[in-house]
Amino acid sequence: MQPLLLLQAPPAPTGTTQSADDRSQAFKPVTGAPEMQSGERLLVIAYMAIWLCVVVLIVLSYVKQVRLDQRIAALGSALERARRDRPSPPSKTDSDGDA
Amino acid sequence: MQSTLAEPLPEAAAAPPRSGPVDYGFLAMAAATAISFIATISVISFRAPVEATMGIVQKIFYFHVPAAYSMYLGAAVCFFGSAGYLARGTRGWDAVAKAGAEVAVVMGFMVLISGPLWAMKAWGVAWTWDPRLTTSMLSVLIYVAYVLLRGFTGDGDAERKFAAALGVLGAANLPIIHYSVQKWGGNHPKVITNGGGGLQHPDMKLALGLGFLSFTLLTVILVWARARMELSSSKLAELEQEALEEGIGGD
Numbered sequence: 001m002q003p004l005l006l007l008q009a010p011p012a013p014t015g016t017t018q019s020a021d022d023r024s025q026a027f028k029p030v031t032g033a034p035e036m037q038s039g040e041r042l043l044v045i046a047y048m049a050i051w052l053c054v055v056v057l058i059v060l061s062y063v064k065q066v067r068l069d070q071r072i073a074a075l076g077s078a079l080e081r082a083r084r085d086r087p088s089p090p091s092k093t094d095s096d097g098d099a
Numbered sequence: 100m101q102s103t104l105a106e107p108l109p110e111a112a113a114a115p116p117r118s119g120p121v122d123y124g125f126l127a128m129a130a131a132t133a134i135s136f137i138a139t140i141s142v143i144s145f146r147a148p149v150e151a152t153m154g155i156v157q158k159i160f161y162f163h164v165p166a167a168y169s170m171y172l173g174a175a176v177c178f179f180g181s182a183g184y185l186a187r188g189t190r191g192w193d194a195v196a197k198a199g200a201e202v203a204v205v206m207g208f209m210v211l212i213s214g215p216l217w218a219m220k221a222w223g224v225a226w227t228w229d230p231r232l233t234t235s236m237l238s239v240l241i242y243v244a245y246v247l248l249r250g251f252t253g254d255g256d257a258e259r260k261f262a263a264a265l266g267v268l269g270a271a272n273l274p275i276i277h278y279s280v281q282k283w284g285g286n287h288p289k290v291i292t293n294g295g296g297g298l299q300h301p302d303m304k305l306a307l308g309l310g311f312l313s314f315t316l317l318t319v320i321l322v323w324a325r326a327r328m329e330l331s332s333s334k335l336a337e338l339e340q341e342a343l344e345e346g347i348g349g350d
Contacts, residue, residue, distance in 0.1 A: 037220050039156035046159045046213040050166065053212075054317065057205050061324050068331040075338040075347075082345045 125323060132316040139309040147306040156220040159213050161306045165314035166209040167235070172318045173203030174242065174273055181266030184259060190333045191326075193259050196266050198325035200245040202318055207239030222286060229285035234276040241269040254336070 143161045150157035180196025183189075214232070215225035226232065245265050252258045280287050298304045 037156075039154040039220055042156050042216045042220055043158055046216040047162065049212040049216075050162055050209045053205050053209050057201075057321065058324075061321075061328055065324070065328050065331065068328065068335055072331065072335050072338060075335070075342055078347050079338065079342055079345060082342075082347050 125320070128316065128320050128323070132313065132320050135309065135313040135316050139306065139313045142302065142306045142309055146302045148300055148302060153221055156217055159217040161310045162314075163210060163213040163217065164307065165310040166206050166213065168311060169314040169318045170203050170206035170210055170235075170238070171273055171277075172315065173199045173201075173206055173322065174238065174270055175199070176318075176322055177203060177242070177245070177266045178270035181263035184263045185267070188256075190330065193263070194326040194329035194333070195322070196263060197246075197249055197329050198322045200242045200249075200266060201325050202321045203242040204239065204246055205321070206314075206318070207235070207242060210235060211239060227286055229287050230279035230283040231276060231285055231287040234272060234279050238269070238272045238276055241265070241272060245269065 139161070143158055147158065147161065149155050176199030177196050178199075180192050180194070180199055183192030184196055186192075214235075218227075219225050245262055248258070248262050248265065252261075279285070280289055298307060
């Protein structure tokens with residue numbers, strides 16, 4: 001009797017006794033299935049997104065601030081040079097007083 | 100920089116200097132923020148217990164709620180900066196308002212990203228048109244509009260005043276976000292309440308408290324950095340104008 005039992009087909013899973021038409025038109029959920037969303041994965045994605053927002057803002061701010069400082073320094077020194085090289089006006093005392 | 104120019108720039112005095120005590124203060128604040136975040140992450144990861152029903156995904160809460168609070172802070176800074184600009188008309192107030200709006204946008208995106216990730220687990224859907232979710236998104240869109248307005252229009256007085264009006268009116272939505280969940284119900288949980296809230300463990304409360312501290316420091320430092328950058332932009336615009344008057348062209 002034992003060999004005969006081994007040759008028998010395993011029991012059909014629940015929900016497969018429908019016809020092909022039923023299966024294509026009626027979706028039945030499996031009860032007790034594992035969760036669709038992994039909490040760990042969602043947590044990691046959330047923390048990565050949060051840090052990405054912060055890091056992008058900090059890096060962009062830093063890069064822009066450095067560029068602004070360089071440009072301000074360059075323009076400041078150019079203005080200083082231009083004023084130094086400018087021919088002095090006829091009345092020297094007036095220009096000194098204005099500065 | 101200012102001392103090298105023969106004529107002092109009227110707005111340059113408003114810009115914090117690049118060296119000296121202001122920079123040390125900024126560095127100290129940055130260090131405090133970093134330490135606070137390290138402490139917060141340690142407590143969230145190693146001390147705060149996993150929540151019984153939702154599991155580990157509940158730990159999103161410790162950053163999601165402080166980020167929402169920081170969005171309020173940024174929006175409040177934008178409100179006061181805008182009101183100050185409308186009252187006084189100085190570039191300093193305008194810089195503060197713009198910095199506040201930018202921080203509100205970044206914090207708002209954090210809220211709108213982390214919230215749906217939690218909701219996917221807790222509700223089974225990422226988004227519902229719940230009153231608090233809808234009003235929060237509306238508020239973020241208002242500050243996105245502010246930032247776009249500042250980015251794509253000129254930097255004249257009229258544009259700054261228009262943006263300031265938006266900054267003042269945009270704050271009207273903040274109390275609506277806060278009270279929407281109490282007045283109109285919806286799915287959004289009411290964890291933080293006057294009665295002590297739904298955090299059942301002292302380490303959960305510690306993690307949330309540290310989260311609030313970290314995000315407050317982060318908001319302050321981001322507003323500071325962005326306002327300083329805005330004032331530098333103003334100073335550069337004035338120097339460029341001076342350079343044009345002096346006949347210094349191009350680079």
